Structures are given as structure tokens and as C-alpha cells.
Amino acid sequence: DAKTTQPNSMESNEEEPVHLPCNHSTISGTDYIHWYRQLPSQGPEYVIHGLTSNVNNRMASLAIAEDRKSSTLILHRATLRDAAVYYCIHDNQGGKLIFGQGTELSVKP
Amino acid sequence: GAVVSQHPSRVICKSGTSVKIECRSLDFQATTMFWYRQFPKQSLMLMATSNEGSKATYEQGVEKDKFLINHASLTLSTLTVTSAHPEDSSFYICSARRGQGRNTGELFFGEGSRLTVL
Numbered sequence: 001d002a003k004t005t006q007p008n009s010m011e012s013n014e015e016e017p018v019h020l021p022c023n024h025s026t027i028s029g030t031d032y033i034h035w036y037r038q039l040p041s042q043g044p045e046y047v048i049h050g051l052t053s054n055v056n057n058r059m060a061s062l063a064i065a066e067d068r069k070s071s072t073l074i075l076h077r078a079t080l081r082d083a084a085v086y087y088c089i090h091d092n093q094g095g096k097l098i099f100g101q102g103t104e105l106s107v108k109p
Numbered sequence: 110g111a112v113v114s115q116h117p118s119r120v121i122c123k124s125g126t127s128v129k130i131e132c133r134s135l136d137f138q139a140t141t142m143f144w145y146r147q148f149p150k151q152s153l154m155l156m157a158t159s160n161e162g163s164k165a166t167y168e169q170g171v172e173k174d175k176f177l178i179n180h181a182s183l184t185l186s187t188l189t190v191t192s193a194h195p196e197d198s199s200f201y202i203c204s205a206r207r208g209q210g211r212n213t214g215e216l217f218f219g220e221g222s223r224l225t226v227l
Binding site for chain 2: 034036038041042043044045046049087095096097098099100101102
């Protein structure tokens with residue numbers, strides 16, 4: 001199984017940066033690292049993905065360790081709308097994504 | 110806007126009846142779609158991979174005769190829960206990837222369909 005390990009929950013204050021960690025020690029050399037988030041009663045939403053280099057987009061940044069066994073999703077300024085469950089996934093199942101338990105992020109005003 | 114759409118968003122049915130959920134890719138063709146199920150306070154569980162023009166591939170432990178999947182066109186996959194029972198009540202979510210290759214691009218998810226079986 002493409003297993004990742006994330007903290008069950010994290011808290012953040014509004015307007016502050018948030019660093020969400022993920023361990024993926026079984027990742028192979030060709031697997032991308034994907035991050036999705038899910039708001040209550042909605043389907044997951046793509047956040048970011050990368051292979052080796054750090055990645056930035058309008059939503060977040062992804063910092064990937066040199067050995068690729070871990071990564072960190074960075075939300076630069078958390079807002080109340082960022083409260084969600086964040087899933088880190090690495091894809092070694094032929095295109096299908098297997099979700100772990102994710103991290104439930106709460107954001108305090 | 111949404112690029113993968115599901116219908117219906119909510120459905121309530123009586124035990125023993127069958128329910129069909131549709132998943133459409135709105136502005137791209139998807140030869141492969143994925144169906145997930147999610148129980149309250151739990152993560153998404155992959156049920157099956159829907160393949161256009163061929164049989165779906167089911168994950169271990171998922172009954173193919175219970176959850177019928179049809180992918181008749183490049184933009185539509187359907188999941189039919191046959192002879193539904195209360196334990197089938199769940200949030201069903203479909204997804205599709207735009208582009209070819211397993212690592213190219215994001216996976217788009219539908220809004221989900223909440224099934225309640227009385």
C-alpha cells in the first residue's frame with residue numbers, strides 16, 4: 001500500500017502560516033506527492049503536487065525533503081476557509097489515489 | 110467552476126431498492142474515473158476504477174454485483190447501488206483526471222452524493 005503518515009489534527013491561528021507534515025517513507029522514485037483537502041460534505045479539492053523540487057501555487061507551497069521520504073504543505077496565511085481535512089498521498093497504484101486518514105486542520109480567529 | 114459533476118447530490122431510498130448515481134466530466138474526456146465511498150468521520154475508501162468501454166476494476170472487498178459501474182461514454186460513469194440496505198448509506202464520490210498518465214495533473218472530484226437508505 002502507498003502509506004502516508006500524518007498527524008490526526010492541527011490547530012492554527014488565522015493569518016498565521018501553517019506547516020502540515022507528511023511522512024511517506026515507502027515512496028518510490030517515480031511517485032508524485034499529492035495534497036488534497038476536503039471541506040465538510042464536499043468532495044476533495046486539489047491543493048498541490050510535486051516530484052522532487054519544491055512547488056508553489058496560489059493556494060500553497062510544497063516542500064519536499066531531499067530523500068523524498070517526507071514533505072510539508074505550507075499555507076502561508078491561514079484563513080477560516082482553510083479549515084479542512086488535508087490528505088497527503090503518493091501515487092504508486094497506477095493512477096488511482098489511496099487516501100490515508102489525513103490531518104484535520106482547525107483555524108482559530 | 111466544477112469540472113466533475115455528480116447527480117443526485119442527495120438521495121433517500123427504501124431498503125431493497127436500487128439507486129443510480131451519475132458522474133460526468135464537464136469539459137474533458139475521461140477514459141478512467143474512480144469511485145470512492147466515505148463514512149462519517151472517516152477517510153475516502155476507493156471502491157473501483159471505472160474504465161470507458163470495458164469492465165470496472167473493483168478493490169478488494171467491494172462486491173461488484175452490489176455496486177454496478179457503467180462507463181458508457183468518455184464523459185459519463187454511473188454507479189448503481191443494487192438492493193440497497195441501511196449499511197450502504199454513505200457519501201459516494203467520483204473523480205476523474207484530466208490528461209494522460211498517472212502523474213499528470215490533478216484529480217478532479219465531484220461534489221459527492223449522499224445516500225440514505227431507510
